[in-house]
Amino acid sequence: MINFHYSRASDVADAVQQIRADPAAKFIAGGTNLLDLMKEDVERPSLLIDITRLPLKTVGETAGGGVRIGALVPNSDFSYHPLIEQRYPVVSSAIRAGASQQLRNMASTGGNLLQRTRCAYFYDTVTPCNKRTPGSGCSAINGINRGHAILGTSEACIATHPSDMCVALLALEATVHVAGPKGERAIAIADFHRLPGDTPQRDTNLDRDEIIIAIELPAQGFAKNYTYLKIRDRLSYAFALVSVAVGLEMDGGTIRQARLALGGVAHKPWRDFAAEAALNGQVASPETFRRAADVLLRDAKGFAHNTFKIELARQAAMRALTQAANGTPQSQSNKKIA
Structure with a gap:
C-alpha cells in the first residue's frame, strides 16, 4: 500500500506552485499510466495533484493557421475533433491506433506525451533498471529484448517510447507549450523527448516543476x-x-x-x-x-x-x-x- 496525499490545483499557477514545493509530487489527470506505475510500486509519489479542473480542455485555431490543443483534452476528443480529422488526419489515425476506446476516453493529451516505457524490466522492481534506479544496470541488454530499441540506444538503456500520438506529432513538427515558475516556454516536439545516453531516468526535457499546457500544430498538416x-x-x-x-x-x-x-x-x-x-x-x-x-x-x-x-x-x-x-x-x- 502506497500512502500519499491528495490535492486539487485551482489554476496553472497553483499547480506549478504545489509541485515546486514537493519534489516527490506528481500531477494526475486521466491516470492511465501513473496509476499502473503506482500499483507496480515503480512510482511512489508523496502527493498527487489533481489538475483535471484546469482550463486546458479546448481545441482552437491559432493566428498562424495552425491548431492548439489543450493538455487536458482527452485523446478521444483530440482524435475525433473536426479540425484534427480534416487538417491533421495522421494524428487522428495514430491516436486511434493506440490503446482501447475506454483508455482513449480517459487519457489526456499532455499525459500521452509523458508516457513511460513499457519495458518489462522497468516494471519489475526486483530487477536492475537504470531508468528506475540509476546506476543499477540494464537488465534488457542481456535479457529478453524482443520489443526493445534498435536506434539511439546506449549502454545504460535500450527501452522504447510507447506513444503512437507522439510519432505523428513529430512528423508534423508540433510544439509543446509548458508553464513553470519562470513563466511559459515552447519546446519543439523533436526536443521534448530524450535519448537515454547516461541519464535514462529522464524521459523528457520538461523540468520537474513545469506543467504541459498545450500542443500546437503548424498549418501544414499533409491532409491528402x-x-x-x-x-x-x-x-x-x-x-x-x-x-x-x-x-x-x-x-x-x-x-x-x-x-x-x-x-x-x-x-x-x-x-x-x-x-x-x-x-x-x-x-x-x-x-x-x-x-x-x-x-x-x-x-x-x-x-x-x-x-x-x-x-x-x-x-x-x-x-x-x-x-x-x-x-x-x-x-x-x-x-x-x-
Whole structure:
C-alpha cells in the first residue's frame, strides 16, 4: 500500500506552485499510466495533484493557421475533433491506433506525451533498471529484448517510447507549450523527448516543476497524402513493434516535401532528416522508398532477440511511404495492412 496525499490545483499557477514545493509530487489527470506505475510500486509519489479542473480542455485555431490543443483534452476528443480529422488526419489515425476506446476516453493529451516505457524490466522492481534506479544496470541488454530499441540506444538503456500520438506529432513538427515558475516556454516536439545516453531516468526535457499546457500544430498538416502504419503482435490493444507516420506533399508523381517518423524503435519517436532528404524531389517509386528506408536505418543495431525489427522497420517504412504517396492511408478500423 502506497500512502500519499491528495490535492486539487485551482489554476496553472497553483499547480506549478504545489509541485515546486514537493519534489516527490506528481500531477494526475486521466491516470492511465501513473496509476499502473503506482500499483507496480515503480512510482511512489508523496502527493498527487489533481489538475483535471484546469482550463486546458479546448481545441482552437491559432493566428498562424495552425491548431492548439489543450493538455487536458482527452485523446478521444483530440482524435475525433473536426479540425484534427480534416487538417491533421495522421494524428487522428495514430491516436486511434493506440490503446482501447475506454483508455482513449480517459487519457489526456499532455499525459500521452509523458508516457513511460513499457519495458518489462522497468516494471519489475526486483530487477536492475537504470531508468528506475540509476546506476543499477540494464537488465534488457542481456535479457529478453524482443520489443526493445534498435536506434539511439546506449549502454545504460535500450527501452522504447510507447506513444503512437507522439510519432505523428513529430512528423508534423508540433510544439509543446509548458508553464513553470519562470513563466511559459515552447519546446519543439523533436526536443521534448530524450535519448537515454547516461541519464535514462529522464524521459523528457520538461523540468520537474513545469506543467504541459498545450500542443500546437503548424498549418501544414499533409491532409491528402499521409498514413500511420502500426505493426504489432496482435491487432487489438498492443504497443508497436514498429510504427511509421508519413506526410507527403506531392507534385504529380514527385515528392515535393516528405516527413517520416518511426515509433517503437527508440527511446523517443525517431525522425531522420537525411532520410527525408532522400525523398524530397524524387519520383515516388519502390526504389526511392527503399533508398530512404536504408538511410533511415543505417545506424540500427539489434540485440539478441530484436534484430528482426531492423528489416521489419525497413519494410514498414516502404509500405507506409507507398500508402501515403497513393493517398490510401492505413485504416485503423480495418487493421489489415493496405
